[in-house]
Amino acid sequence: MTLEDELKVKLENPLALILTVLTIIAYILLFAVYTFNRPDPTVLNMSMPLLYALLLWVAIAVIIVVAAYKLWR
Protein backbone atom coordinates (compact mmCIF):
# COMPACT_ATOMS: atom_id res chain seq x y z
CA MET A 1 0.00 0.00 0.00
CA THR A 2 1.40 3.41 -0.94
CA LEU A 3 1.53 6.34 1.48
CA GLU A 4 -1.20 8.19 -0.43
CA ASP A 5 -3.45 5.10 -0.12
CA GLU A 6 -2.87 4.99 3.61
CA LEU A 7 -3.91 8.62 3.90
CA LYS A 8 -7.29 8.11 2.21
CA VAL A 9 -10.45 7.83 4.31
CA LYS A 10 -11.82 4.30 3.96
CA LEU A 11 -15.20 3.12 5.21
CA GLU A 12 -15.44 -0.23 3.36
CA ASN A 13 -15.24 -2.14 6.64
CA PRO A 14 -18.81 -2.38 8.06
CA LEU A 15 -17.54 -1.76 11.61
CA ALA A 16 -15.81 1.43 10.45
CA LEU A 17 -19.05 2.65 8.91
CA ILE A 18 -21.10 1.76 11.99
CA LEU A 19 -18.71 3.43 14.45
CA THR A 20 -18.41 6.53 12.28
CA VAL A 21 -22.19 6.90 12.05
CA LEU A 22 -22.62 6.24 15.79
CA THR A 23 -19.97 8.86 16.62
CA ILE A 24 -21.62 11.49 14.43
CA ILE A 25 -25.03 10.71 15.97
CA ALA A 26 -23.58 10.95 19.49
CA TYR A 27 -22.18 14.43 18.85
CA ILE A 28 -25.46 15.58 17.26
CA LEU A 29 -27.34 14.21 20.28
CA LEU A 30 -25.33 16.59 22.45
CA PHE A 31 -27.63 19.36 21.25
CA ALA A 32 -30.73 17.46 22.39
CA VAL A 33 -29.89 18.78 25.88
CA TYR A 34 -31.75 21.96 25.02
CA THR A 35 -35.05 20.04 24.86
CA PHE A 36 -34.90 19.07 28.56
CA ASN A 37 -32.66 21.77 29.95
CA ARG A 38 -34.12 21.92 33.49
CA PRO A 39 -32.52 21.58 36.95
CA ASP A 40 -35.08 19.04 38.28
CA PRO A 41 -33.45 16.21 40.28
CA THR A 42 -32.90 12.72 38.81
CA VAL A 43 -30.44 9.99 39.84
CA LEU A 44 -28.18 11.15 42.74
CA ASN A 45 -29.92 14.53 42.59
CA MET A 46 -28.18 15.28 39.31
CA SER A 47 -30.07 17.37 36.79
CA MET A 48 -31.20 15.74 33.55
CA PRO A 49 -28.71 17.72 31.40
CA LEU A 50 -25.81 16.53 33.56
CA LEU A 51 -26.95 12.90 33.73
CA TYR A 52 -27.53 12.87 29.98
CA ALA A 53 -24.09 14.35 29.32
CA LEU A 54 -22.46 11.74 31.57
CA LEU A 55 -24.21 8.90 29.72
CA LEU A 56 -23.25 10.36 26.35
CA TRP A 57 -19.65 10.64 27.56
CA VAL A 58 -19.61 6.95 28.51
CA ALA A 59 -21.09 6.02 25.11
CA ILE A 60 -18.45 8.00 23.19
CA ALA A 61 -15.65 6.65 25.40
CA VAL A 62 -16.81 3.08 24.63
CA ILE A 63 -16.89 3.85 20.90
CA ILE A 64 -13.33 5.21 21.06
CA VAL A 65 -11.99 2.18 22.96
CA VAL A 66 -13.77 -0.29 20.63
CA ALA A 67 -12.42 1.60 17.61
CA ALA A 68 -8.89 1.49 19.05
CA TYR A 69 -9.14 -2.30 19.67
CA LYS A 70 -10.91 -3.38 16.54
CA LEU A 71 -10.45 -0.76 13.88
CA TRP A 72 -7.59 1.65 14.24
CA ARG A 73 -4.20 0.40 13.10
Place this chain on the structure above:
Amino acid sequence: MVETWQIVISIILLYIVAVMIISYVATKILRRTLEDFYILSRGAGLIVLFLATASTYHSAFAFLTSVAVFSTTGVTFWIGSFAWTTLAGIVAYVLGKRIYLLGKSRGYISPSDLLADRYNSELLRVITALVWAVFIIGYITVQAIGLGIIMSVGSGGRISYEVGALILVLVAALYVAMGGLRAAYWTDVLQGIWMYLGVWLAGLLIAFKFFPSISELFSAVREVNPKLLTLNWAPELLAGNVIVFGIGVMILPHLWIKFYAARDTYTIKWNSALTALYISSFYIPAMLVGLTAAVLNVKGVPGLLEPGFIKKLTGLYGSADAVMAYMIYVLTHPIIAGFLLAGAAAAAMSTLDSFLGTISLVLTRDIYQRVNPRASETSLVLISRLLIILFGLIGWVLAIQRPGLIFDIVAVAAGGGLQVLPALLQAVIPTRIQWINKYGAIIGLIVGSLIVLIFSAPTAKYIGTAAYAYPAGQASLYALIVNFIVAVVVSQIFKSK
Protein backbone atom coordinates in the same frame (compact mmCIF):
# COMPACT_ATOMS: atom_id res chain seq x y z
CA MET B 1 6.50 26.82 64.26
CA VAL B 2 6.40 26.10 60.56
CA GLU B 3 3.64 28.01 58.81
CA THR B 4 1.30 26.69 56.12
CA TRP B 5 2.80 28.76 53.32
CA GLN B 6 6.32 27.53 54.15
CA ILE B 7 5.25 23.90 53.83
CA VAL B 8 3.34 24.56 50.59
CA ILE B 9 6.14 26.52 48.94
CA SER B 10 8.73 23.92 50.09
CA ILE B 11 6.80 21.17 48.35
CA ILE B 12 6.45 23.26 45.19
CA LEU B 13 10.22 23.85 45.31
CA LEU B 14 10.81 20.10 45.70
CA TYR B 15 8.68 19.56 42.62
CA ILE B 16 10.76 22.15 40.73
CA VAL B 17 13.98 20.39 41.79
CA ALA B 18 12.58 17.05 40.55
CA VAL B 19 11.69 18.61 37.20
CA MET B 20 15.14 20.19 36.87
CA ILE B 21 16.88 16.88 37.65
CA ILE B 22 14.84 15.09 35.00
CA SER B 23 15.58 17.78 32.44
CA TYR B 24 19.29 17.67 33.34
CA VAL B 25 19.38 13.94 32.64
CA ALA B 26 17.54 14.57 29.36
CA THR B 27 20.16 17.18 28.46
CA LYS B 28 22.98 14.70 29.04
CA ILE B 29 21.72 12.36 26.36
CA LEU B 30 20.58 15.09 23.97
CA ARG B 31 22.11 14.80 20.52
CA ARG B 32 22.59 18.26 19.08
CA THR B 33 20.32 17.91 16.09
CA LEU B 34 16.98 19.60 15.52
CA GLU B 35 15.28 16.22 15.17
CA ASP B 36 16.42 15.12 18.61
CA PHE B 37 15.93 18.55 20.20
CA TYR B 38 12.29 18.70 19.12
CA ILE B 39 10.87 15.28 18.31
CA LEU B 40 12.94 12.79 20.28
CA SER B 41 14.44 11.40 17.08
CA ARG B 42 10.93 9.97 16.36
CA GLY B 43 11.30 7.41 19.12
CA ALA B 44 8.57 8.27 21.66
CA GLY B 45 6.86 5.16 23.01
CA LEU B 46 3.28 4.92 24.25
CA ILE B 47 3.75 5.96 27.89
CA VAL B 48 5.90 8.98 27.09
CA LEU B 49 3.77 10.11 24.15
CA PHE B 50 0.47 9.57 25.98
CA LEU B 51 1.47 11.42 29.14
CA ALA B 52 3.17 14.16 27.12
CA THR B 53 0.09 14.62 24.92
CA ALA B 54 -2.43 14.51 27.78
CA SER B 55 -0.46 16.77 30.10
CA THR B 56 0.30 19.20 27.28
CA TYR B 57 -3.36 19.33 26.27
CA HIS B 58 -4.33 20.08 29.85
CA SER B 59 -2.81 23.24 31.21
CA ALA B 60 -3.65 26.00 33.66
CA PHE B 61 -6.89 25.90 31.68
CA ALA B 62 -7.79 22.49 33.07
CA PHE B 63 -6.58 22.84 36.62
CA LEU B 64 -7.52 26.46 37.32
CA THR B 65 -9.96 27.98 34.86
CA SER B 66 -12.17 24.88 34.59
CA VAL B 67 -12.95 25.17 38.30
CA ALA B 68 -13.56 28.90 37.90
CA VAL B 69 -16.01 28.27 35.05
CA PHE B 70 -17.70 25.39 36.92
CA SER B 71 -18.20 27.68 39.91
CA THR B 72 -19.83 30.40 37.82
CA THR B 73 -21.63 28.55 34.99
CA GLY B 74 -22.10 25.15 36.64
CA VAL B 75 -22.47 21.88 34.71
CA THR B 76 -22.41 23.78 31.41
CA PHE B 77 -18.64 23.31 31.41
CA TRP B 78 -18.94 19.52 31.70
CA ILE B 79 -21.53 19.33 28.92
CA GLY B 80 -19.12 21.14 26.63
CA SER B 81 -15.87 19.68 27.89
CA PHE B 82 -16.77 15.98 27.70
CA ALA B 83 -17.59 16.58 24.03
CA TRP B 84 -14.45 18.52 23.14
CA THR B 85 -12.06 16.27 25.07
CA THR B 86 -13.37 13.09 23.45
CA LEU B 87 -13.37 14.82 20.06
CA ALA B 88 -9.72 15.76 20.70
CA GLY B 89 -8.92 12.04 21.09
CA ILE B 90 -10.64 11.22 17.79
CA VAL B 91 -8.81 14.07 16.05
CA ALA B 92 -5.53 12.78 17.51
CA TYR B 93 -6.10 9.55 15.62
CA VAL B 94 -7.78 10.70 12.41
CA LEU B 95 -5.39 13.59 11.72
CA GLY B 96 -2.54 12.53 14.02
CA LYS B 97 -1.93 9.24 12.26
CA ARG B 98 -1.75 10.94 8.87
CA ILE B 99 0.56 13.64 10.22
CA TYR B 100 2.76 10.88 11.70
CA LEU B 101 2.89 8.91 8.43
CA LEU B 102 3.76 11.97 6.38
CA GLY B 103 6.27 13.20 8.95
CA LYS B 104 8.11 9.89 9.06
CA SER B 105 8.09 9.44 5.31
CA ARG B 106 9.23 12.97 4.41
CA GLY B 107 11.33 13.84 7.48
CA TYR B 108 9.21 16.75 8.68
CA ILE B 109 10.18 18.40 11.94
CA SER B 110 8.10 21.55 12.18
CA PRO B 111 4.33 21.55 11.50
CA SER B 112 4.86 24.03 8.67
CA ASP B 113 7.20 21.53 6.95
CA LEU B 114 4.13 19.44 6.17
CA LEU B 115 2.05 22.31 4.78
CA ALA B 116 4.95 23.84 2.81
CA ASP B 117 5.79 20.48 1.24
CA ARG B 118 2.23 19.34 0.47
CA TYR B 119 1.30 22.69 -1.08
CA ASN B 120 4.77 23.33 -2.48
CA SER B 121 4.70 26.83 -0.99
CA GLU B 122 7.36 28.49 1.14
CA LEU B 123 5.02 31.49 1.55
CA LEU B 124 2.44 29.24 3.23
CA ARG B 125 5.19 28.03 5.57
CA VAL B 126 6.06 31.59 6.65
CA ILE B 127 2.42 32.77 6.96
CA THR B 128 1.48 29.73 9.04
CA ALA B 129 4.51 30.23 11.30
CA LEU B 130 3.60 33.88 11.87
CA VAL B 131 -0.06 33.10 12.59
CA TRP B 132 0.97 30.46 15.11
CA ALA B 133 3.51 32.79 16.73
CA VAL B 134 0.80 35.42 17.28
CA PHE B 135 -1.74 33.06 18.80
CA ILE B 136 0.72 30.95 20.79
CA ILE B 137 1.76 34.05 22.74
CA GLY B 138 -1.76 34.02 24.22
CA TYR B 139 -1.33 30.41 25.30
CA ILE B 140 2.08 31.13 26.86
CA THR B 141 0.58 34.09 28.70
CA VAL B 142 -2.17 32.06 30.34
CA GLN B 143 0.33 29.55 31.70
CA ALA B 144 2.27 32.45 33.23
CA ILE B 145 -0.98 33.75 34.73
CA GLY B 146 -1.67 30.33 36.27
CA LEU B 147 1.84 30.04 37.66
CA GLY B 148 1.63 33.52 39.19
CA ILE B 149 -1.65 32.62 40.88
CA ILE B 150 -0.26 29.33 42.22
CA MET B 151 2.84 30.94 43.74
CA SER B 152 0.92 33.91 45.12
CA VAL B 153 -1.83 31.80 46.70
CA GLY B 154 0.59 29.05 47.78
CA SER B 155 2.73 31.57 49.66
CA GLY B 156 -0.27 33.15 51.35
CA GLY B 157 0.44 36.35 49.39
CA ARG B 158 4.09 36.58 50.49
CA ILE B 159 5.39 35.95 46.98
CA SER B 160 3.72 38.39 44.61
CA TYR B 161 1.82 37.20 41.54
CA GLU B 162 4.42 38.90 39.33
CA VAL B 163 7.48 37.37 41.02
CA GLY B 164 5.83 33.95 41.31
CA ALA B 165 5.01 33.89 37.61
CA LEU B 166 8.55 35.00 36.70
CA ILE B 167 10.21 32.28 38.80
CA LEU B 168 8.23 29.41 37.34
CA VAL B 169 8.28 30.74 33.76
CA LEU B 170 12.08 30.97 33.97
CA VAL B 171 12.32 27.44 35.39
CA ALA B 172 10.29 26.09 32.45
CA ALA B 173 12.19 28.19 29.92
CA LEU B 174 15.55 27.07 31.32
CA TYR B 175 14.82 23.38 31.29
CA VAL B 176 13.45 23.49 27.74
CA ALA B 177 16.39 25.64 26.63
CA MET B 178 18.80 23.10 28.17
CA GLY B 179 17.23 19.84 27.13
CA GLY B 180 14.93 20.85 24.27
CA LEU B 181 11.57 19.22 23.95
CA ARG B 182 13.26 15.98 25.00
CA ALA B 183 13.35 17.50 28.49
CA ALA B 184 9.74 18.59 28.08
CA TYR B 185 8.63 15.06 27.08
CA TRP B 186 10.39 13.53 30.05
CA THR B 187 9.14 16.05 32.57
CA ASP B 188 5.65 15.71 31.07
CA VAL B 189 5.60 12.10 32.26
CA LEU B 190 6.07 13.22 35.86
CA GLN B 191 3.74 16.20 35.42
CA GLY B 192 1.02 14.15 33.70
CA ILE B 193 0.86 11.69 36.60
CA TRP B 194 1.17 14.37 39.28
CA MET B 195 -1.58 16.64 37.94
CA TYR B 196 -4.05 13.79 37.37
CA LEU B 197 -3.59 12.44 40.88
CA GLY B 198 -3.70 16.01 42.17
CA VAL B 199 -6.99 16.98 40.57
CA TRP B 200 -8.74 13.79 41.73
CA LEU B 201 -7.39 14.16 45.26
CA ALA B 202 -8.46 17.81 45.34
CA GLY B 203 -11.93 17.00 44.01
CA LEU B 204 -12.61 14.19 46.46
CA LEU B 205 -11.07 15.89 49.52
CA ILE B 206 -12.77 19.25 49.03
CA ALA B 207 -16.22 18.02 47.97
CA PHE B 208 -16.49 15.35 50.67
CA LYS B 209 -15.20 17.72 53.34
CA PHE B 210 -18.52 19.56 53.11
CA PHE B 211 -20.95 17.07 51.58
CA PRO B 212 -21.26 13.48 52.78
CA SER B 213 -22.40 12.34 49.33
CA ILE B 214 -22.52 13.50 45.71
CA SER B 215 -26.29 13.60 46.03
CA GLU B 216 -26.08 16.21 48.81
CA LEU B 217 -23.66 18.32 46.78
CA PHE B 218 -26.12 18.54 43.88
CA SER B 219 -28.95 19.22 46.30
CA ALA B 220 -26.99 22.12 47.81
CA VAL B 221 -26.17 23.51 44.36
CA ARG B 222 -29.87 23.37 43.46
CA GLU B 223 -30.66 25.24 46.66
CA VAL B 224 -28.21 28.13 46.06
CA ASN B 225 -28.60 28.47 42.29
CA PRO B 226 -30.55 25.87 40.27
CA LYS B 227 -29.35 27.45 37.02
CA LEU B 228 -25.90 25.96 37.73
CA LEU B 229 -27.40 22.54 36.96
CA THR B 230 -28.49 23.48 33.44
CA LEU B 231 -26.73 24.24 30.17
CA ASN B 232 -26.17 27.99 29.96
CA TRP B 233 -24.40 28.39 26.63
CA ALA B 234 -26.31 29.15 23.43
CA PRO B 235 -26.11 26.29 20.87
CA GLU B 236 -23.74 28.25 18.62
CA LEU B 237 -21.37 28.92 21.54
CA LEU B 238 -21.49 25.25 22.59
CA ALA B 239 -20.73 24.17 19.01
CA GLY B 240 -17.96 26.76 18.74
CA ASN B 241 -16.29 25.72 21.98
CA VAL B 242 -16.47 22.01 21.08
CA ILE B 243 -14.80 22.65 17.71
CA VAL B 244 -12.24 25.11 19.09
CA PHE B 245 -11.10 23.02 22.06
CA GLY B 246 -11.63 19.63 20.40
CA ILE B 247 -9.96 20.32 17.06
CA GLY B 248 -8.26 23.71 17.44
CA VAL B 249 -6.11 22.77 20.42
CA MET B 250 -5.16 19.37 18.94
CA ILE B 251 -3.76 20.93 15.76
CA LEU B 252 -1.79 23.67 17.48
CA PRO B 253 1.91 23.09 16.78
CA HIS B 254 2.78 21.99 20.34
CA LEU B 255 0.56 18.93 19.95
CA TRP B 256 1.07 18.53 16.20
CA ILE B 257 4.80 17.80 16.61
CA LYS B 258 3.99 15.09 19.14
CA PHE B 259 2.55 13.09 16.25
CA TYR B 260 5.94 13.33 14.50
CA ALA B 261 7.63 12.10 17.68
CA ALA B 262 5.65 8.83 17.83
CA ARG B 263 7.55 5.58 17.39
CA ASP B 264 4.83 3.82 15.32
CA THR B 265 1.11 3.73 14.49
CA TYR B 266 0.39 1.47 17.51
CA THR B 267 1.64 4.32 19.69
CA ILE B 268 -0.50 6.82 17.79
CA LYS B 269 -3.75 4.85 18.13
CA TRP B 270 -3.45 4.05 21.83
CA ASN B 271 -2.16 7.52 22.54
CA SER B 272 -5.39 8.85 20.99
CA ALA B 273 -7.69 6.57 22.97
CA LEU B 274 -5.90 7.01 26.30
CA THR B 275 -5.64 10.77 25.85
CA ALA B 276 -9.41 10.99 25.29
CA LEU B 277 -10.06 9.06 28.51
CA TYR B 278 -7.49 11.00 30.55
CA ILE B 279 -8.43 14.52 29.50
CA SER B 280 -12.20 13.96 29.68
CA SER B 281 -12.19 12.26 33.10
CA PHE B 282 -9.97 15.07 34.44
CA TYR B 283 -13.01 17.36 34.51
CA ILE B 284 -15.09 15.21 36.88
CA PRO B 285 -13.10 16.13 40.02
CA ALA B 286 -12.76 19.69 38.68
CA MET B 287 -16.57 19.79 38.55
CA LEU B 288 -16.78 18.62 42.18
CA VAL B 289 -14.49 21.44 43.33
CA GLY B 290 -16.21 24.03 41.13
CA LEU B 291 -19.71 23.19 42.34
CA THR B 292 -18.52 23.07 45.96
CA ALA B 293 -17.01 26.54 45.42
CA ALA B 294 -20.34 27.79 44.05
CA VAL B 295 -22.14 26.62 47.21
CA LEU B 296 -19.48 27.91 49.63
CA ASN B 297 -19.41 31.22 47.78
CA VAL B 298 -22.99 31.73 48.94
CA LYS B 299 -22.89 30.10 52.35
CA GLY B 300 -19.28 30.68 53.38
CA VAL B 301 -17.26 28.58 55.86
CA PRO B 302 -16.81 30.27 59.24
CA GLY B 303 -13.16 31.15 59.81
CA LEU B 304 -12.05 29.83 56.41
CA LEU B 305 -14.06 31.23 53.51
CA GLU B 306 -16.24 34.28 53.62
CA PRO B 307 -19.36 34.49 51.44
CA GLY B 308 -18.56 36.15 48.13
CA PHE B 309 -14.91 35.02 48.17
CA ILE B 310 -14.96 34.43 44.40
CA LYS B 311 -15.65 38.12 43.77
CA LYS B 312 -12.82 39.06 46.12
CA LEU B 313 -10.39 36.76 44.27
CA THR B 314 -11.56 38.21 40.96
CA GLY B 315 -10.68 41.66 42.26
CA LEU B 316 -7.22 40.46 43.32
CA TYR B 317 -6.22 38.48 40.22
CA GLY B 318 -8.34 40.00 37.46
CA SER B 319 -10.42 36.81 37.02
CA ALA B 320 -11.93 33.92 38.97
CA ASP B 321 -9.02 31.65 38.00
CA ALA B 322 -7.62 31.59 41.54
CA VAL B 323 -10.68 29.76 42.98
CA MET B 324 -9.14 26.27 42.75
CA ALA B 325 -5.75 27.29 44.16
CA TYR B 326 -7.35 29.27 46.98
CA MET B 327 -9.69 26.46 48.00
CA ILE B 328 -6.82 24.00 48.03
CA TYR B 329 -4.73 26.34 50.18
CA VAL B 330 -7.49 27.14 52.64
CA LEU B 331 -9.33 23.83 52.88
CA THR B 332 -6.70 21.07 52.79
CA HIS B 333 -3.80 20.05 55.03
CA PRO B 334 -0.63 22.06 54.19
CA ILE B 335 1.28 18.99 52.97
CA ILE B 336 -1.60 17.99 50.70
CA ALA B 337 -2.01 21.61 49.59
CA GLY B 338 1.66 21.66 48.59
CA PHE B 339 1.25 18.44 46.62
CA LEU B 340 -1.91 19.68 44.92
CA LEU B 341 -0.59 23.14 44.07
CA ALA B 342 2.56 21.52 42.67
CA GLY B 343 0.12 19.47 40.55
CA ALA B 344 -1.44 22.71 39.36
CA ALA B 345 2.01 24.06 38.56
CA ALA B 346 2.72 20.82 36.68
CA ALA B 347 -0.40 21.35 34.56
CA ALA B 348 0.71 24.85 33.58
CA MET B 349 4.40 24.07 33.14
CA SER B 350 3.85 20.94 31.06
CA THR B 351 2.00 23.06 28.51
CA LEU B 352 4.26 26.09 28.83
CA ASP B 353 7.38 24.04 28.11
CA SER B 354 5.85 22.53 24.98
CA PHE B 355 4.73 25.91 23.71
CA LEU B 356 8.11 27.53 24.37
CA GLY B 357 9.85 24.68 22.58
CA THR B 358 7.40 24.73 19.70
CA ILE B 359 7.41 28.45 19.07
CA SER B 360 11.20 28.42 18.97
CA LEU B 361 11.01 25.53 16.49
CA VAL B 362 8.52 27.34 14.29
CA LEU B 363 10.56 30.55 14.22
CA THR B 364 13.95 28.82 13.91
CA ARG B 365 13.01 26.25 11.32
CA ASP B 366 10.40 28.11 9.32
CA ILE B 367 11.79 31.63 9.35
CA TYR B 368 15.45 31.82 10.52
CA GLN B 369 16.55 28.74 8.57
CA ARG B 370 14.94 30.20 5.40
CA VAL B 371 16.86 33.46 5.88
CA ASN B 372 20.13 31.68 6.74
CA PRO B 373 20.01 28.26 5.02
CA ARG B 374 23.69 27.52 5.76
CA ALA B 375 23.29 27.83 9.52
CA SER B 376 24.81 24.86 11.32
CA GLU B 377 22.71 22.56 13.53
CA THR B 378 24.58 23.86 16.59
CA SER B 379 23.78 27.48 15.77
CA LEU B 380 20.13 26.59 15.11
CA VAL B 381 19.90 25.00 18.55
CA LEU B 382 21.48 28.14 20.05
CA ILE B 383 18.94 30.41 18.31
CA SER B 384 16.16 28.06 19.51
CA ARG B 385 17.36 28.40 23.10
CA LEU B 386 17.42 32.20 22.94
CA LEU B 387 13.88 32.26 21.50
CA ILE B 388 12.65 29.99 24.29
CA ILE B 389 13.87 32.45 26.95
CA LEU B 390 12.58 35.45 24.97
CA PHE B 391 9.05 34.09 24.54
CA GLY B 392 8.91 33.02 28.17
CA LEU B 393 9.62 36.62 29.14
CA ILE B 394 7.09 38.00 26.63
CA GLY B 395 4.43 35.71 28.13
CA TRP B 396 5.35 36.92 31.62
CA VAL B 397 5.16 40.60 30.64
CA LEU B 398 1.67 40.07 29.18
CA ALA B 399 0.56 37.99 32.18
CA ILE B 400 1.36 40.73 34.67
CA GLN B 401 -1.13 43.00 32.86
CA ARG B 402 -3.82 40.61 34.24
CA PRO B 403 -5.54 40.25 30.85
CA GLY B 404 -8.60 38.32 32.09
CA LEU B 405 -10.04 34.81 32.41
CA ILE B 406 -7.75 32.03 31.17
CA PHE B 407 -10.71 30.33 29.48
CA ASP B 408 -11.34 33.34 27.22
CA ILE B 409 -7.69 33.82 26.27
CA VAL B 410 -7.21 30.13 25.48
CA ALA B 411 -10.34 30.21 23.33
CA VAL B 412 -8.78 32.97 21.20
CA ALA B 413 -5.44 31.14 20.95
CA ALA B 414 -7.06 27.82 20.02
CA GLY B 415 -9.53 29.58 17.73
CA GLY B 416 -6.58 31.07 15.86
CA GLY B 417 -4.88 27.67 15.67
CA LEU B 418 -8.12 26.19 14.32
CA GLN B 419 -7.82 28.33 11.20
CA VAL B 420 -5.12 25.99 9.87
CA LEU B 421 -7.74 23.21 9.61
CA PRO B 422 -8.89 23.75 5.98
CA ALA B 423 -5.29 23.68 4.73
CA LEU B 424 -4.42 20.71 6.96
CA LEU B 425 -7.41 18.60 5.88
CA GLN B 426 -6.60 18.97 2.20
CA ALA B 427 -2.92 18.29 2.92
CA VAL B 428 -3.38 15.01 4.81
CA ILE B 429 -6.55 13.54 3.29
CA PRO B 430 -6.26 12.98 -0.45
CA THR B 431 -9.44 13.74 -2.43
CA ARG B 432 -10.32 13.24 -6.08
CA ILE B 433 -10.84 16.97 -6.55
CA GLN B 434 -8.30 19.30 -5.00
CA TRP B 435 -10.64 21.68 -3.19
CA ILE B 436 -7.93 23.83 -1.67
CA ASN B 437 -4.62 24.87 -3.26
CA LYS B 438 -1.83 27.02 -1.87
CA TYR B 439 -3.53 30.30 -2.78
CA GLY B 440 -6.78 29.32 -1.09
CA ALA B 441 -4.94 27.95 1.93
CA ILE B 442 -2.99 31.20 2.43
CA ILE B 443 -5.90 33.61 1.89
CA GLY B 444 -8.30 31.47 3.95
CA LEU B 445 -5.82 31.28 6.82
CA ILE B 446 -5.23 35.03 6.84
CA VAL B 447 -8.95 35.88 6.65
CA GLY B 448 -9.90 33.32 9.34
CA SER B 449 -7.17 34.51 11.71
CA LEU B 450 -8.14 38.17 11.29
CA ILE B 451 -11.80 37.37 11.98
CA VAL B 452 -10.81 35.58 15.19
CA LEU B 453 -8.78 38.58 16.36
CA ILE B 454 -11.33 41.22 15.35
CA PHE B 455 -14.52 39.54 16.53
CA SER B 456 -13.43 37.63 19.66
CA ALA B 457 -14.41 39.54 22.79
CA PRO B 458 -11.03 39.19 24.60
CA THR B 459 -9.08 40.73 21.68
CA ALA B 460 -11.81 42.99 20.27
CA LYS B 461 -11.56 45.26 23.30
CA TYR B 462 -7.96 46.11 22.33
CA ILE B 463 -8.78 46.57 18.63
CA GLY B 464 -11.84 48.74 19.15
CA THR B 465 -14.39 46.29 17.74
CA ALA B 466 -15.96 45.28 21.05
CA ALA B 467 -19.41 46.37 19.89
CA TYR B 468 -19.39 43.63 17.23
CA ALA B 469 -17.67 40.96 19.31
CA TYR B 470 -18.78 37.43 20.24
CA PRO B 471 -17.41 34.97 22.78
CA ALA B 472 -14.14 33.65 21.31
CA GLY B 473 -15.45 30.12 20.70
CA GLN B 474 -18.34 31.44 18.67
CA ALA B 475 -16.25 33.96 16.71
CA SER B 476 -13.72 31.21 15.91
CA LEU B 477 -16.45 28.95 14.55
CA TYR B 478 -17.73 31.73 12.28
CA ALA B 479 -14.13 32.45 11.24
CA LEU B 480 -13.62 28.78 10.34
CA ILE B 481 -16.74 28.71 8.17
CA VAL B 482 -15.64 31.86 6.30
CA ASN B 483 -12.10 30.46 6.08
CA PHE B 484 -13.35 27.24 4.40
CA ILE B 485 -15.49 29.18 1.92
CA VAL B 486 -12.72 31.66 1.06
CA ALA B 487 -10.15 28.86 0.74
CA VAL B 488 -12.29 26.86 -1.69
CA VAL B 489 -13.47 29.86 -3.74
CA VAL B 490 -9.98 31.37 -4.06
CA SER B 491 -8.55 27.96 -4.97
CA GLN B 492 -11.09 27.50 -7.76
CA ILE B 493 -10.57 31.03 -9.13
CA PHE B 494 -6.79 30.75 -9.19
CA LYS B 495 -6.97 27.25 -10.62
CA SER B 496 -9.10 28.41 -13.54
CA LYS B 497 -6.55 31.12 -14.35
